[in-house]
Amino acid sequence: MDVDALVSEATARIEAARDVAALEEIRIEVLGRKAPLVQALRELASLPPDERRARGDELNRARRSLEGVVDERARELRRRELEERLRTDRVDVTLPGVRHPRGYSHLIEQTRRDILDVFVGFGYVVVDGPEIDLVHYNFDALNHAPTHPSRQVTDTFYIADDVVLRTHTSPVQIRTMEAGPPPVYMATAGRCYRRDTPDATHTAMFTQIEGLVVDRGITLAHLKGTLLGFARAIFGAEREVRLRPHFFPFTEPSVEVDVSCFNCARDGSPCRVCKGEGWVEILGAGMVDPNLYGYVDGYDPEEVSGFAFGLGVERVAGLRHDIPDIRLLWENDLRFTGQFG
Ligand SMILES: [Zn+2]
Known part of the structure; x- marks a missing residue:
């Protein structure tokens, strides 16, 4: 597995996520239980001891790197969603109010x-x-x-x-x-x-x-x-x-x-x-x-x-x-x- 290629491809996908839901789907694909990177980490134990350490460092760095990219993207998306909500929910206090009819006696x-x-x-x-x-x-x-x-x-x-x-x-x-x-x-x-x-x-x-x-x-x-x-x-x-x-x-x-x-x-x-x-x-x-x-x-x-x-x-x-x-x-x-x- 080419860890560098995997990281750069996943980073690009994460940074392109359009909203929080899409980001979560990508996160599960690249960092979830069935993700190749996570599978590889699980298989470290089967490697010969002299390869295990270097491979482990490489895979863990890659995982931390991707986790950082996901966190960063999540913060960015939440900030944008907040801005969008503030923009659309804004109350224009200068608009005329809605006048409710008053009741009266017959x-x-x-x-x-x-x-x-x-x-x-x-x-x-x-x-x-x-x-x-x-x-x-x-x-x-x-x-x-x-x-x-x-x-x-x-x-x-x-x-x-x-x-x-x-x-x-x-x-x-x-x-x-x-x-x-x-x-x-x-x-x-x-x-x-x-x-x-x-x-x-x-x-x-x-x-x-x-x-x-x-x-x-x-x-x-x-x-x-x-x-x-x-x-x-x-x-x-x-x-x-x-x-x-x-x-x-x-x-x-x-x-x-x-x-x-x-x-x-x-x-x-x-x-x-x-x-x-x-x-x-x-x-x-x-x-x-x-x-x-x-x-x-x-x-x-x-x-x-x-x-x-x-x-x-x-x-x-x-x-x-x-x-x-x-x-x-x-x-x-x-x-x-x-x-x-
Ligand atoms: Zn009269």
Whole structure:
């Protein structure tokens, strides 16, 4: 075996290795267990003693030489790979960042909070109630006659004979009065369900906000003043309210409440919000029917009186933002909801 030729050929191959993996393959070929040089070293023992030493020195020098070349090449390749990685992984801090979209509350939630904030500002306590409730709370205790049409299965979703998806937030009024004596200043908000065929102004699920005040000496004037404060906070400081006689089972007298149009000059010219009327209906209200106090303990109609009101969050949102069809609020199309983010 020509050791010098072997060393120079192997050195050339090692120095030409393109990467760490290729270098390792060459190392195994020239310095591994089966490499000719290593085989020759193993066979030294079979040589005559006088040749063994010189041959051993030669082979060991060759092996150390090749090991040195491999180490050198390995360092070189690792350095190059590091340089390459540093070059390609470099962060250019001057590039513009990736802007992540921020979340936002749905318009119904925003409106719900805006309205509740007004009543919290008036000193009301916000109370929650169940969406699935007993017929007792949803109808009976709210003075609905046994034959009242809204009790029908065509109007109301029944879970069982005596359990419904609440059709309004009014059951919370009874539950609140049950929970403690007067005075009561409370507001509640939540989903309600009615068997309505969906159209531009009705959906089978909707969000109601309701308020109840019971205290000594509460009159219709307090109700009107409260609703005026609410209308001005939500629809603008110049608003006026007017009450029109109406009927609800659980209030007496009952009123529908209009707010002066916030969209037009109210001079009778065409207006898509008020249809030229100058007034927009926003809610129903009334003085708590004294009969209701008979369903709870500790409320003497000779001692206390109160008012209640309820309004649809979707309707308020629709009026404030000029939304032509409240079903848009439930479709969750980001192109729509994103306009209110
Ligand atoms: Zn108008």
